[in-house]
Amino acid sequence: MPELLHSGELDRVEYDIERGKIREFARATFATDPVHTDRDAAQAAGFTDVPATLxxxxxxxxxxxxRTFVEALGLALERVVVGSVKWTYLRPLIAxxxxxxxxxxxxxxxxxxxxxxxMRILTLETEYVDADGDPVVRLEEVLIERGDHR
Structure with missing residues (x-):
């Protein structure tokens, strides 16, 4: 097991959910629902602002x-594949x-x-909380590092 930060924490990330980024993700993922790009459509659908794509x-x-994340886990990146990713939403992320x-x-x-x-199979969980400290999204990632077959 890698050396973890306090409380078993591997890393922490903090950012704002921005309307412009939501628009970019909607375009990149071919999301056609106007709630992701039009504030009026989002409000008509019951959101306070545009919701982020899933x-x-x-x-x-x-x-x-x-780089620090990969090093902390002792991974050989060239042998790593993503096994699965699962999102659990407790509420929508909003601009x-x-x-x-x-x-x-x-x-x-x-x-x-x-x-x-x-093979090494790593399961990571990221819990996202909002400004009030309430959980909003849980992300589970499974990484598979293939063995070195020299």
């Missing part, structure tokens, strides 16, 4: 020190929200593959 928390990757995400390692196991060789 994968918006990936913007955190631009705010984090990814104007300020979120803080705390990422922790929740599982770190080694397994033998069916075709020989080992």
């Amino acid at each position: 994968t918006h928390t990936v913007v955190a990757g631009h705010q984090r020190d990814q 104007g929200d300020h979120v803080v995400g705390t990422r922790r390692v929740v599982d770190d196991v080694r397994r033998e593959g069916k075709r020989g060789g080992s």
